[in-house]
Amino acid sequence: MIKRINDILKARTFDELFNIVTECKVKGFGELSIYDTAMRIGTHMNIEPDKVYLHAGARKGMEILEDKGYMEIGSSKKKYVELKEMPKPMQQLKAAESEHLLCSMKDNMNTLEMC
Template identity: 35%
Template sequence: MNLKEDIQTYIEANGKHLQNVKTAFENFDLKETIEKAAKAIDPTNDNKMFSHQRRVGYKVAYSGYESLKERENDLRNCRSFEEILEITNEVSKQIFRLGQLWSYDTALRIGFQKKVYPKNVYLQAGVLKGYKKIFNRNPKDRFEEKNKFPKELQILEPYEIENFLCIWGNNKKTNPVRCN
C-alpha cells in the first residue's frame, strides 16, 4: 500500500468513528461534555472508556474530571482550541498519570462541543510513530504545522491527521514514507 491508499483506508474504516464522536460531542452541553471528555467516555460505543485511554484508568480519569469541572467557567470563555488545551494541560500536570494524551484528547472533545479545532497536528504517544514514519526524525515541538505534512495528508483536518498518524504509525504493515 502507499500513503494515499492508507489514507483512504483510514477515512473509510476509522475516520467515520472520529466523525461520529465529533457529532456526539457537538450535541452535548458544556457540563456533560466536560464529564464525558475528562472521563474518556465514548458516547458512540455504549459509553465505554475510549480504548487508548484505558491505561490512564477510570480512577485517574475521574480525578481529572473532578479538577476540570472546577474550570467550567474558564472553559466556557475559551475561544480557541489552544486555550482549552492550556487548561487541560494545567489539570494534567496536577494529577499523576494523566499526561499529554489525556490532555489533548480531552481538549479535542471539548473543542468539538465549542466548535473550535486545533490549527496544528499535535504529537504525543502513538502519533509519534506515524510522524517518524513520515519524517524519519523526532519532532522538535509538541505539534507540527499541517502544511509540513505530505499533500496527501493535507486533505484531512489537523485532528484527523493526528488520529491517522496514531493508527497508521502503529500498523506494522505500512511502509515508511520519507519527506522533509
Template identity: 30%
Template sequence: MMYSTEHDQGISNEHEPLEVLVKEYLEECSTDHLSDLESFYDPEGDGRTLFWAATARNRAGKKHPHQRRISKATLEAGASALHAHIDELRLCTSFDQLHTLVRIVVDGIKGLGPLYVYDTALRYGFSKGLLPEKVYLHRGTLLGAERLGLETKVATLSLDELPSELAILSPMDVEDFLCRYKKRF
C-alpha cells in the first residue's frame, strides 16, 4: 500500500496527514534528537567519544533505550572491537563509509545488529561531522517505511524515494521520524 496523498485532494484519510506529523516532529522532537547525539560527544578525546557511542551510554552514564536489551558485556565487546580499529574509523570520510566499517567490525558479535550499527555510527559520526546522506532502514524505521508503503527490501532509501512531505527533514531526522511515528501512519 503506497502512502496516500488523498488529504491533499480534500478526501478524508483515516490517518493524520503526513505534513501535520512532520510539523509536530519538528516542533517537539528534532531538538531532542540533536541533544541526544551531543550527549555522546566527549571533548576529552576521540577514543572516549567512541567508547560512549559504542557502549550506548552518554557522558552521564545513562544507557540509550535503543540498546536497553543488550548486555553490558556485549556492548563492551563492541566497544573493544571498534577501539581496535579506531585508526581506520578516523579515516572515514562519509557516514556510509563509517557505517560499513562499524558493521564489518562488529559482525559476529551476538546481539549487535543493524540498529546498534546505525546508532553507534551515528553517535560517533556526529562528533566528526559525518552524517547520513540517505535513510537507513532497521527495526522501527523499517516498520515506519513499510507503513508508508515505501520500498523496504533495501538497506537504505534516498530522499527522492520518500513522500514529498518529508523533504524538509534531513536523512537522520527522517530515520528518527519514521521510527517515532510508525504507529501513526
C-alpha cells in the first residue's frame, strides 16, 4: 500500500479507499481485513462509508435479516447495501453503525423484531 500512498491521499470517498485496499491485498487478507483497513485509513482522513459493506460477520447478520423478511433475498450476497435499502429503523444509523450492528449482534438477531 505504500506504493499507492498518493492514490490514498487523493481519495475522497470510502469506495475509493476500499478499492485501493482491495487492489493491494495479499494472500490471507480477507474481506474483513480489507474493510477494517479502509475504515482505519478513512477515519484518519475523515472519510466515512455511505453504504453498509458486507463481510464475514456483517454478511451473517444480513442473512438473518433476509430470513426474517426484513431484507430482499440476495442482499447478503452483495458487496454492500445502500442505507435506503435497510429496514427503516436501521436507516437512522450511519452506514458504519449498521455494519457494526450486523456484525456484532448477529448471534442475537434470531429473536429480532423490527418496529
